[in-house]
Amino acid sequence: MAAPGSCALWSYCGRGWSWAMRGCQLLGLRSSWPGAPLSARLLSQEKRATETHFGFETVSEEEKGGKVYQVFESVAKKYDVMNDMMSLGIHRVWKDLLLWKMRPLPGTQLLDVAGGTGDIAFRFLNYVQSQHQRKQKRQLRAQQNLSWEEIAKEYQNEEDSLGGSRVVVCDINKEMLKVGKQKALAQGYRAGLAWVLGDAEELPFDDDKFDIYTIAFGIRNVTHIDQALQEAHRVLKPGGRFLCLEFSQVNNPLISRLYDLYSFQVIPVLGEVIAGDWKSYQYLVESIRKFPSQEEFKEMIEDAGFHKVTYESLTSGIVAIHSGFKL
Numbered sequence: 045m046a047a048p049g050s051c052a053l054w055s056y057c058g059r060g061w062s063w064a065m066r067g068c069q070l071l072g073l074r075s076s077w078p079g080a081p082l083s084a085r086l087l088s089q090e091k092r093a094t095e096t097h098f099g100f101e102t103v104s105e106e107e108k109g110g111k112v113y114q115v116f117e118s119v120a121k122k123y124d125v126m127n128d129m130m131s132l133g134i135h136r137v138w139k140d141l142l143l144w145k146m147r148p149l150p151g152t153q154l155l156d157v158a159g160g161t162g163d164i165a166f167r168f169l170n171y172v173q174s175q176h177q178r179k180q181k182r183q184l185r186a187q188q189n190l191s192w193e194e195i196a197k198e199y200q201n202e203e204d205s206l207g208g209s210r211v212v213v214c215d216i217n218k219e220m221l222k223v224g225k226q227k228a229l230a231q232g233y234r235a236g237l238a239w240v241l242g243d244a245e246e247l248p249f250d251d252d253k254f255d256i257y258t259i260a261f262g263i264r265n266v267t268h269i270d271q272a273l274q275e276a277h278r279v280l281k282p283g284g285r286f287l288c289l290e291f292s293q294v295n296n297p298l299i300s301r302l303y304d305l306y307s308f309q310v311i312p313v314l315g316e317v318i319a320g321d322w323k324s325y326q327y328l329v330e331s332i333r334k335f336p337s338q339e340e341f342k343e344m345i346e347d348a349g350f351h352k353v354t355y356e357s358l359t360s361g362i363v364a365i366h367s368g369f370k371l
């Protein structure tokens with residue numbers, strides 16, 4: 045089982061200088077301070093020279109992580125309500141579809157990266173629990189002459205009720221994880237669930253550890269997507285599956301026009317009215333436009349070493365689910 049939050053935090057800190065630099069970056073500090081070793085300073089200068097985008101803004105790669113951190117730190121408390129309001133609940137259907145595509149088997153070890161407030165993890169736990177209960181009922185019905193104690197025992201073990209399945213939610217943002225943990229507590233999710241603070245680009249997990257890796261609406265925010273994909277490949281067991289739910293490209297010109305209108309004219313206004321945060325929601329719609337198309341992203345997944353890569357566009361391509369296997 046993966047280490048819970050505190051242990052993961054420990055291992056996160058114990059990975060030497062590159063981890064320390066990463067930590068500084070997250071805290072908005074510069075890795076070029078005079079006390080840093082020369083190699084670290086040179087690396088940092090080299091990195092600073094490379095530019096990337098934060099929405100439609102051009103920023104250095106070093107800056108991007110901190111800016112993304114601020115966005116999710118700012119929206120964390122209103123994140124769930126915003127999603128329901130902005131999408132009229134449609135994001136729930138997309139997330140359900142991801143689970144139906146996944147169809148986890150008993151005993152599945154899932155890693156949900158950029159898991160935020162736990163939507164995918166909770167759906168996974170519901171799914172595996174209902175599958176297990178159905179199986180248990182079938183077995184109990186088939187067995188004659190069981191005592192009531194034997195029947196009660198079958199239902200009492202909380203860990204067992206998941207059939208050995210587990211999910212680790214990993215996210216870089218403390219505030220998002222905090223909201224997720226509070227939700228889990230309030231909704232009664234406890235067994236088979238761990239929360240880990242970590243970066244998709246440098247996952248704090250051993251090689252070949254998980255059966256399934258999911259990332260929902262997360263990869264768009266990562267600075268080096270290729271690095272995150274390689275990490276996904278590394279932590280999956282051979283035979284393991286990568287699943288990504290992300291905004292994609294709308295191909296119908298009429299829908300695309302309406303979609304643009306809604307995205308740019310309505311979403312930032314909702315962001316301001318509900319969350320008091322226009323900028324974060326402007327970043328959301330801009331970052332969607334910067335993300336590669338279905339076909340381009342498929343190629344990136346293949347480049348990371350995944351096989352049998354496929355995708356399915358949902359709601360006219362507003363989002364897509366990409367799937368690939370580590371063979």
Ligand SMILES: COc1cc(O)cc(C/C=C(\C)CC/C=C(\C)CC/C=C(\C)CC/C=C(\C)CC/C=C(\C)CC/C=C(\C)CC/C=C(\C)CC/C=C(\C)CC/C=C(\C)CCC=C(C)C)c1O
Binds near residue numbers: 124135
């Ligand atoms: C800071 O970063 C973030 C913050 C977050 O809170 C979330 C995320 C990550 C995102 C998720 C977890 C998913 C949930 C969030 C969203 C779906 C928000 C993003 C939304 C869009 C990019 C736009 C597309 C939205 C939808 C398809 C949802 C359904 C919405 C509608 C049908 C719109 C209905 C609204 C009205 C009628 C209000 C009036 C609108 C206008 C005056 C503007 C003109 C618009 C229209 C006439 C209709 C809009 C049409 C479309 C959106 C296309 C319809 C497509 C089809 C029918 C196929 C995060 O990173």
Ligand SMILES: C[S@@+](CC[C@H](N)C(=O)[O-])C[C@H]1O[C@@H](n2cnc3c(N)ncnc32)[C@H](O)[C@@H]1O
Binds near residue numbers: 217
């Ligand atoms: C739009 S939220 C998605 C949350 C959740 N998966 C969902 O579907 O509702 C994006 C999440 O990605 C996380 N994130 C951004 N960059 C990350 C990185 N490099 N590593 C891990 N998580 C990251 C953010 O902190 C945020 O919680």
